[in-house]
Amino acid sequence: MPENPVVKQMVFPPEVLARIAPDISLQRHLSVGLRPSLRGFNEFRPMEVSEGGLNDVGKNNLIGSSVVKSGDTRVICGITLGIVEENSVDKILSLTSSAEDDSLENYSSVYPVVDISRGRSGAPTDEEMILSQKLYETILHNKIIDNEALKVQVGTKVDNDIIYPDGSGENDDLLRPKKNWSYTLYAHVKVFSRSGPLFDICYSALIGALKNCKIPRAYIDDKSTDIRIPVRSRGNFGHLRESYNLLLDTNYNENLSIKEAGTPSSYGIIDVEKPVAEAGDEDDMDVDQAPAATTVLLADLEGEAEETCAVSKINIISSKDSLKPLKHISIIGGGSRITKALLKESIRIANLRSEL
Structure with a gap:
């Protein structure tokens, strides 16, 4: 039996990894500033x-x-x-x-x-x-x-x-x-x-x-x-x-006479773990300290990976009415914390979409 056995690393194609480990696949995309659909974080599908x-x-x-x-x-x-x-x-x-x-x-x-x-x-x-x-x-x-x-x-x-x-x-x-x-x-x-x-x-x-x-x-x-x-x-x-x-x-x-219905906009909130090199020197970190993470706002979730991992969600219906621009808003808390900054950003984007 050899003293130093060779360890073979198994490599999966991106589409296979997205099915068997959607959370890992999504984290790899978001860590480099991309989404699996190659859309921007605040970009909606037409x-x-x-x-x-x-x-x-x-x-x-x-x-x-x-x-x-x-x-x-x-x-x-x-x-x-x-x-x-x-x-x-x-x-x-x-x-x-x-x-x-x-x-x-x-x-x-x-x-x-x-x-x-x-x-x-x-x-x-x-x-x-x-x-x-x-x-x-x-x-x-x-x-x-x-x-x-x-x-x-x-x-x-x-x-x-x-x-x-x-x-x-x-x-x-x-x-x-x-x-x-x-x-x-x-x-x-x-x-x-x-x-x-x-x-x-x-x-x-x-x-x-x-x-x-x-x-x-x-x-x-x-x-x-x-x-x-x-x-x-x-x-x-x-x-x-x-x-x-x-x-x-x-x-x-x-x-049929109906009133202003508004434009719906949905978002998902996900915590993206930063690599160790970006979080700080590995020698200065404690053993029990987790890598630093940042929270991102994803508009118009698409695909199984984003829908499964984005437990925290925001849904907004905004209209062109200047007196009552917000017709509906719902917040679902999950694994990621929804801050006031994320909520303000989601409302701002929803108002812009309703004016188009």
């Missing part, structure tokens, strides 16, 4: 939002759609609608809250369903459910969709003509039914080639679909209306509830 152009897909007609491209990731969003009858609680809230009131009771949201394509089928994952709920809460608390924009304008079909009350005729009260209805929006978000956190691109796809939504009118066919006669039984008087069959009138489409 995002293209276009109208989907999807019509009559499946049983439900789409009233709005969009396609978003960001790097290798593609997101398709389609919006359908349903009609719900307003109950007594909704009427009481509408009377107590005026149009000038800015409370959440005057705003609505969208019910999104996020589906991340992974080549398999089954129950939705935790990521899909959490992302769907976050999109719903963000749309609602940002007060983007007003309740008045989803009110159903109901007309009446007389012979072959559909008459809508416009508020100027004497017979508007006769044409207007006793019940009130409103639209409910459902968003179906399909993600392909996932390559990082998805909130920014899904939020942009959802807003893009809302901007080109066409809300139709609805009418009541007098032939399909179920009219019941009051009934008296054993000394008790009562009547059956009227039922209406609402039909959509796609000949009259109006653009």
